[in-house]
Amino acid sequence: MGEVTAVLGGGQSGFATSNFDALLGWARKYSLFQYPFVTACCGMEHMATAGARYDIERFGAGAPRFSPRQSDLLWVVGTITQKQAPALKRIYEQMADPKYVIAFGTCASCGGFYDNYTTVPGIDKVIPVDVFIPGCPPRPEAVLDALILLQEKIQNGDRDPVVSAPRPVSPLVQIGLKPPDNT
Amino acid sequence: MEPTEEYEDENSLELPAEPMRLNMGPSHPAMHGTIRMVLDLDGEIIRNVDVQPGYLHRGFEKSCERGTWSQVYPYADRLNYVSPMLNNVGFSLAVEKLMGIVVPERCQVYRVILGELSRITDHLTCNGAMAMELGAFTPFLWMIKVRDWIWDILEAETGARMTHSFGRIGGMAKPPRPQLKDDIRAILPQVERVLTESEALLIRNRIFIDRVANVGKLSQKDALSLGITGPMLRATGLEVDVRKDNPYSGYETYDFEIPVGHQGDTYDRFMVRLEEVRQSCRILQQAIDRLADDGPINVSDPRVILPEKEAVYHTIEATIAHFKIVMEGVKPPAGEVYSYTEGGNGELGFYIVSDGSGTPYRVRCRPPSFINLKAAEIFLRGEMIADIVPAFGSVNMIGGECDR
Amino acid sequence: MSQLVLERLRARFGEKILQTSSFRGDEEAIVAPADWLEVATFLRDDPECAMNHFVDVTAVDYPEREPETPRFDLLLFVRSLAKKHRIRLKTRLREDQGAATLSQVWLGADWTEREVYDMFGIKFDGHPDLRRILMYEEFKGYPLRKDYPINKTQPLVEYRDVGPSKLAPFGGDMGNPFGRIDWLQRLGGGNRQVSPAIGVQQGQKQTLSSGTEEKN
Numbered sequence: 001m002g003e004v005t006a007v008l009g010g011g012q013s014g015f016a017t018s019n020f021d022a023l024l025g026w027a028r029k030y031s032l033f034q035y036p037f038v039t040a041c042c043g044m045e046h047m048a049t050a051g052a053r054y055d056i057e058r059f060g061a062g063a064p065r066f067s068p069r070q071s072d073l074l075w076v077v078g079t080i081t082q083k084q085a086p087a088l089k090r091i092y093e094q095m096a097d098p099k100y101v102i103a104f105g106t107c108a109s110c111g112g113f114y115d116n117y118t119t120v121p122g123i124d125k126v127i128p129v130d131v132f133i134p135g136c137p138p139r140p141e142a143v144l145d146a147l148i149l150l151q152e153k154i155q156n157g158d159r160d161p162v163v164s165a166p167r168p169v170s171p172l173v174q175i176g177l178k179p180p181d182n183t
Numbered sequence: 184m185e186p187t188e189e190y191e192d193e194n195s196l197e198l199p200a201e202p203m204r205l206n207m208g209p210s211h212p213a214m215h216g217t218i219r220m221v222l223d224l225d226g227e228i229i230r231n232v233d234v235q236p237g238y239l240h241r242g243f244e245k246s247c248e249r250g251t252w253s254q255v256y257p258y259a260d261r262l263n264y265v266s267p268m269l270n271n272v273g274f275s276l277a278v279e280k281l282m283g284i285v286v287p288e289r290c291q292v293y294r295v296i297l298g299e300l301s302r303i304t305d306h307l308t309c310n311g312a313m314a315m316e317l318g319a320f321t322p323f324l325w326m327i328k329v330r331d332w333i334w335d336i337l338e339a340e341t342g343a344r345m346t347h348s349f350g351r352i353g354g355m356a357k358p359p360r361p362q363l364k365d366d367i368r369a370i371l372p373q374v375e376r377v378l379t380e381s382e383a384l385l386i387r388n389r390i391f392i393d394r395v396a397n398v399g400k401l402s403q404k405d406a407l408s409l410g411i412t413g414p415m416l417r418a419t420g421l422e423v424d425v426r427k428d429n430p431y432s433g434y435e436t437y438d439f440e441i442p443v444g445h446q447g448d449t450y451d452r453f454m455v456r457l458e459e460v461r462q463s464c465r466i467l468q469q470a471i472d473r474l475a476d477d478g479p480i481n482v483s484d485p486r487v488i489l490p491e492k493e494a495v496y497h498t499i500e501a502t503i504a505h506f507k508i509v510m511e512g513v514k515p516p517a518g519e520v521y522s523y524t525e526g527g528n529g530e531l532g533f534y535i536v537s538d539g540s541g542t543p544y545r546v547r548c549r550p551p552s553f554i555n556l557k558a559a560e561i562f563l564r565g566e567m568i569a570d571i572v573p574a575f576g577s578v579n580m581i582g583g584e585c586d587r
Numbered sequence: 588m589s590q591l592v593l594e595r596l597r598a599r600f601g602e603k604i605l606q607t608s609s610f611r612g613d614e615e616a617i618v619a620p621a622d623w624l625e626v627a628t629f630l631r632d633d634p635e636c637a638m639n640h641f642v643d644v645t646a647v648d649y650p651e652r653e654p655e656t657p658r659f660d661l662l663l664f665v666r667s668l669a670k671k672h673r674i675r676l677k678t679r680l681r682e683d684q685g686a687a688t689l690s691q692v693w694l695g696a697d698w699t700e701r702e703v704y705d706m707f708g709i710k711f712d713g714h715p716d717l718r719r720i721l722m723y724e725e726f727k728g729y730p731l732r733k734d735y736p737i738n739k740t741q742p743l744v745e746y747r748d749v750g751p752s753k754l755a756p757f758g759g760d761m762g763n764p765f766g767r768i769d770w771l772q773r774l775g776g777g778n779r780q781v782s783p784a785i786g787v788q789q790g791q792k793q794t795l796s797s798g799t800e801e802k803n
Binding site for chain 2: 036037039040041044045047048050051052053064066078079081083084087088091113114116117118119136137139
């Protein structure tokens, strides 16, 4: 019983210590109910990720629940302003454990280039975050990468915040490179 | 609770009714971002609504005063983020008006092309989201599919799917690709097909009509006094479009019509946007026939346009010109000017004040969404809570533009 | 294009129109704050002007104009539906001065005046509901004034401690200056410019480096 409660609580890093934990992790990661806390331009890419081409539904994370009580994944999509921050904090507090938070976009991760009197410089100043997705706005592929990263973390029981890494671009694809002159 | 023997006769029951105050937002699925509405309700009927914007105020106007005139473009992109090229073009036109610059004709056609593509994505997103909120998820998916194709074209042209930052003072960042014409010719029939299919699902659908017809009516007099522009004003029956009244970028030479509605309700707004997509396709068809395959895109003024990179690396004059434009910024003469274009939601105006230096003194964006949103306080009175969803969706309140 | 409006204004109000100008196709008329409501109502009601389509109300802050000229420029943009002409009406206000509200003349002035109050602190007499619209009620100060520093935050929710890993790799006095013009320095009479190229443009005196003391 002690082992199960250790995994059920939030905010602890560790790894799955038993088959039951692995089963729980598997069940949780493929049935994430999202709460789309959409504010700004990233919302358009969030819509596109939910669309037919990038289809977040195939990862099991496509069911939006617009009540924090019924959801376990909080997508904070877009800029959070000082005026909005109390609402965000309250919604996070209303969610039941285990809950995960994805900071979608640069504004949610670090305030973006809105370095001014009205923007919260990153939502992790208000609530704990599991995955940061850089990008302004991030491409849907980056969003799906971050979702897969989160799913791995849920399977392992890892709660340290991570940043979804950009994919390496092969040199052949880079635009603007002229072939060297000696060819 | 006390026993209720005294009230056995139901007709004698006096049910107390007092207005209830309900809060919608600022995080709400149908609030398109972040708006808070405080409703005074009498049962289901709305007696009064207090719309509270400002939850996405990102300090656009103050941030513009921090950098140079060219550094405004990323901020301007994120104003109406569903049609970013329209904001880019609008701001370019404002600074060019102040400087007295006229861009070459090829650039004007290119601006029209990218602008109309953005306008199509704007209207498709608005209508798709509105349909989705009423329960019709399929037209939303179809419109997002077509929007992704249009974004593919814009990504190949500008480098980014959404916030392109492609406009420049005195031109555009890069000339059009040779494949642009074929790409657009391939996509226009797809847009038309999706419109036809979505129309077949929606506009004669009993449920859709019941939810949106005669809901959220706005009179012409109220609309003018409020300062409404764009599809909301055209839905009330007035033919007002900046592209026809004060043409810019060569719009007077294109053959297109302005769709107008009859009674200014939600159904009319939806239909006006749908028809405007068709008219935008018509303009695009004419524009790509007109786009020259070669010719200058940027005005040839070294104080405004960055010189060619090869010249910058090899000649001193180009290096100095490049240095001055990047470090000090483009320097419009001191003065103030108000320039307006037709954005996705109406008259998108930029009132800019320059003090002669490379730093903007004041950049004011006249936000059509903000001014249109006030109408919600008027047309929602007397409607029911469930009517808020389509009526508010038809206002197309884009948070970035409304709160800046 | 809108010269007709300027002529009507001059004919009707004469001396009360302090100045008119036409620059790059924009017509502008400047009036005193006391005549603001009267001129605006005339613009809407006069059959020749017929400015029934509201466009915008905004303000600009010129703190360096004081004390000769009041610091705020309050602007009204209106348009006529039938005649298709436009005008920009301007008045100049001091910091403690308010203007009459135009929300009875055009409904759209309601929110735009609230925004001007929120951003600049200009109060409108007779406004039905003058409260902040874009910022929150607890915010102190008026952000778009030049003397409000852009990066001064007033958080509603106390920030969590996220540890040193998220700080910028350089300190506050390194890297690019936050803005090209340091308004607080400039308004305080300082002559240390943020960057030499900009400083020369702004008419600031050149100093050798930021560390050199002024010896007078």
